[in-house]
Amino acid sequence: MRPAHHPLLGAALVATTLALVGCGASEEPDATASPATYAVPDVPVSVTAPAGWERLTQDGAFAVRSPDGFGDPAFRADVVVTGEAADGPLEDAGAATAERVAAIDGWLPDAEGQGATTLGDVPAYRVSGTVDVGGTPVAQEVVLVGSTAADGEPWTVYLTASHAVEDTDGAEQTRSVLTSVQVTPAG
Template sequence: MPRPRLPRSPWTLALTAAVALALAGCGGPEDAAGGTEPVVHDVPEIPVQVTAPPDWERGTRDGAFLLRAPSGTGSEDFRANVVVTGEESTHTVDEAGAATTAAVASIPGWVPDPDGQGPTTLAGLPAYRVAGTYDAAGTAVAQEIVAVRTGDGPGAWVVDLTASYAVDDADGAAQARAILESVQVAPAG
């Protein structure tokens, strides 16, 4: 998949939203991680690692890396998930955040979280957070998108980490947020 050089291409943002929406209630093969220790995942072709509970399923779809809560946990109608996308970019996290804010506004029923927008940090690096809720087939879903840069020089990436979970799924929310917080960014270069 070609990686556009434009800031937060509509394709990347649309892909992230589409993958998160497609995962609502999705079935699929179980990831046989076994054990009780969290699992560190190297995200394919994106310079980050994330740590997830051992029973979360992992996979890729259309260039996005995804982690999904196991079947039978949390909400019956929406499985908590985290989607990671990224592209090489010279744009700042503020520019990325502005593009993400504009993109999520096109999600039908999107209601921004007034306290969940703006500059933040992730893995000790400047980041931009966009959060809100929307309706997915009758289930209220909360979504948090955090954009982070892998560095300032040539070859730096802007990486989006998107956590989605049913509003009434406290466990899924806590686990998805923990995955976001676990991110380890590889410096550019």
């Protein structure tokens, strides 16, 4: 397995994800009638999407998103998954991510949403905040987890979940995708 292109690092983190939600994807979305588990291509994790969510790819990033928007203009909840070979501790990658998103115009970090945490029983690093997208306040949470590729190489996996701030269903569904993450590569 080779490192995946990581389009979400840097100041484009929120912008790329927000564009994903508002625009068409480079591949036809694949919606499922029941929850579906996906092995993320080129990233050593799998995630489970809620029933009805679409699987798609844009700019090389794997994503799942809600079939329905919320608010006016409508914003579709989504989770984007990317990864890269780790070049240091998870905390360093998390701190760098927090620093990069802080530079995004309009980014408002959550006071208690930054720092080391766990995702299930897996060590993780969380960066969260809000940003205005065309008049709709959007909550965004980036959770970094460590994983290991089939060849034993350590990875940092970035899970970026977004939903309209007032969309309680979207918030619950994106959280379910995050907590479904399996960091052990299949096979």
